[in-house]
Amino acid sequence: MVQKLDFETFFTKLDESTETIQSDCNLTYLESLIHTGKLLFLGDLNQPLSEIAHKKVKKAISDIHLDDLSKEEIRKTFQLAILKGMKEATQPNHAMTPDAVAMFMAYLVNKLTGKTDRFRILDPAVGPGNLLTAILNHSNKQIESFGVEPDETLLQLAYVNANLQQHKTELFHQDSLTDILVDPVDIVVADLPIGYYPNQENASRYRLKAEEGMSYTHHLMIEQSLNYTKESGFLLFLIPNFMFESTQAKQLHHYIKEHAHIYSLLQLPKSMFKEEKHAKSIFILRKKGAGVKGPNQALLAELPSFSNKHALSEMVTSINNWFDAYIN
Structure with missing residues (x-):
C-alpha cells in the first residue's frame, strides 16, 4: 500500500531534490528550487545533471504525488523551502510576506x-x-x-x-x-x-x-x-x-x-x-x-x-x- 504524502515528507523530498541540484550545478538554493518545481509540474528537467545527481533527484520526486496535497499544503511547503533559500541569499529585495x-x-x-x-x-x-x-x-x-x-x-x-x-x-x-x-x-x-x-x-x-x-x-x-x-x-x-x-x-x-x-x-x-x-x-x-x-x-x-x-x-x-x- 502506497503511503499518502504528508506535508513533512513533501518538504523533505522537495529539499532533497533542491540540494542535489544546488550541489551538482553550483546554483543557489532558490535557483535549484525553481528547477525542482518545474520538474514537478512539467515532468522534465531542463538543467543538465551528472548521472548520480539525476538518479537522486528522480528518486526524491518519484515519491511526490501532488494530488495527495491541498493547494494550501503545497503553498506552505513551498514557502518553507523559499524561506530556507532566502536565508542564504544576499539580495535585500528577496523577501516574502509572512x-x-x-x-x-x-x-x-x-x-x-x-x-x-x-x-x-x-x-x-x-x-x-x-x-x-x-x-x-x-x-x-x-x-x-x-x-x-x-x-x-x-x-x-x-x-x-x-x-x-x-x-x-x-x-x-x-x-x-x-x-x-x-x-x-x-x-x-x-x-x-x-x-x-x-x-x-x-x-x-x-x-x-x-x-x-x-x-x-x-x-x-x-x-x-x-x-x-x-x-x-x-x-x-x-x-x-x-x-x-x-x-x-x-x-x-x-x-x-x-x-x-x-x-x-x-x-x-x-x-x-x-x-x-x-x-x-x-x-x-x-x-x-x-x-x-x-x-x-x-x-x-x-x-x-x-x-x-x-x-x-x-x-x-x-x-x-x-x-x-x-x-x-
Missing part, C-alpha cells in the same frame, strides 16, 4: 468582496507569489489574477508556485512602475517595496515624485496601484509604520485624499518584527467612484499577536462588526 499576514489579508479580501462571485486582482509586487496564492486559496470565487515582479528569480518562484497550486495567474517580468498590460482590476494587494526608486526619469511621470532628490518607491507604487484599480475598487497594502512620518508624507496624504477613501489601518503586532523601525501595518483604501462614500468611521486597530487565539478571535469579531456596519 504566512500569518498573508492569511489575514486573504480574510480581508473575502470581507471586501462580499457577495461578489467573481473579481480581478493584481499584485504589483508579487515576489515569490506567497501573498497572492494565499488569497486565491482562501476564496471560492472566480478570480482572474495578475502579478508583476522585476526580479527574475522571484518571478520564476511565483511561476512555479502558481503552477504547483494550479492557479492560472498571469505574471509580468518588468518594473512595476512602467506601463502594465492589464486592464483595471477590482482589487490590488501588495506588500510594498520600501526605499528609493532609482529611475528618476520614470519617476517624473508620477504626481508623487519627490520635489527634490529621489522618490520613494512605496509612494509611487500606491499611485500606480490606483491607476490600475477600477472606480470603487479596493486596495490593500502592507506599509511601513513610518510612511506618514516621512518628508514626503504630506504630499502622499493629499494625493490619497484626492483619489481614495481611507477604510482601515491595522497595525501588525510589533512582536512580528525584530526592530520597531521595520514594523508594518495593513492599509486599506477604496478608490473614489460614483455613489461611493468613505465609511463614517475608519477601522483603526492594533492587531494582537497571531498566536494569541482568544485575543485574535475577539479582534476578528470586532472587524466583522465593522464590515457589517460600513461595507455590507
Whole structure:
C-alpha cells in the first residue's frame, strides 16, 4: 500500500531534490528550487545533471504525488523551502510576506468582496507569489489574477508556485512602475517595496515624485496601484509604520485624499518584527467612484499577536462588526 504524502515528507523530498541540484550545478538554493518545481509540474528537467545527481533527484520526486496535497499544503511547503533559500541569499529585495499576514489579508479580501462571485486582482509586487496564492486559496470565487515582479528569480518562484497550486495567474517580468498590460482590476494587494526608486526619469511621470532628490518607491507604487484599480475598487497594502512620518508624507496624504477613501489601518503586532523601525501595518483604501462614500468611521486597530487565539478571535469579531456596519 502506497503511503499518502504528508506535508513533512513533501518538504523533505522537495529539499532533497533542491540540494542535489544546488550541489551538482553550483546554483543557489532558490535557483535549484525553481528547477525542482518545474520538474514537478512539467515532468522534465531542463538543467543538465551528472548521472548520480539525476538518479537522486528522480528518486526524491518519484515519491511526490501532488494530488495527495491541498493547494494550501503545497503553498506552505513551498514557502518553507523559499524561506530556507532566502536565508542564504544576499539580495535585500528577496523577501516574502509572512504566512500569518498573508492569511489575514486573504480574510480581508473575502470581507471586501462580499457577495461578489467573481473579481480581478493584481499584485504589483508579487515576489515569490506567497501573498497572492494565499488569497486565491482562501476564496471560492472566480478570480482572474495578475502579478508583476522585476526580479527574475522571484518571478520564476511565483511561476512555479502558481503552477504547483494550479492557479492560472498571469505574471509580468518588468518594473512595476512602467506601463502594465492589464486592464483595471477590482482589487490590488501588495506588500510594498520600501526605499528609493532609482529611475528618476520614470519617476517624473508620477504626481508623487519627490520635489527634490529621489522618490520613494512605496509612494509611487500606491499611485500606480490606483491607476490600475477600477472606480470603487479596493486596495490593500502592507506599509511601513513610518510612511506618514516621512518628508514626503504630506504630499502622499493629499494625493490619497484626492483619489481614495481611507477604510482601515491595522497595525501588525510589533512582536512580528525584530526592530520597531521595520514594523508594518495593513492599509486599506477604496478608490473614489460614483455613489461611493468613505465609511463614517475608519477601522483603526492594533492587531494582537497571531498566536494569541482568544485575543485574535475577539479582534476578528470586532472587524466583522465593522464590515457589517460600513461595507455590507
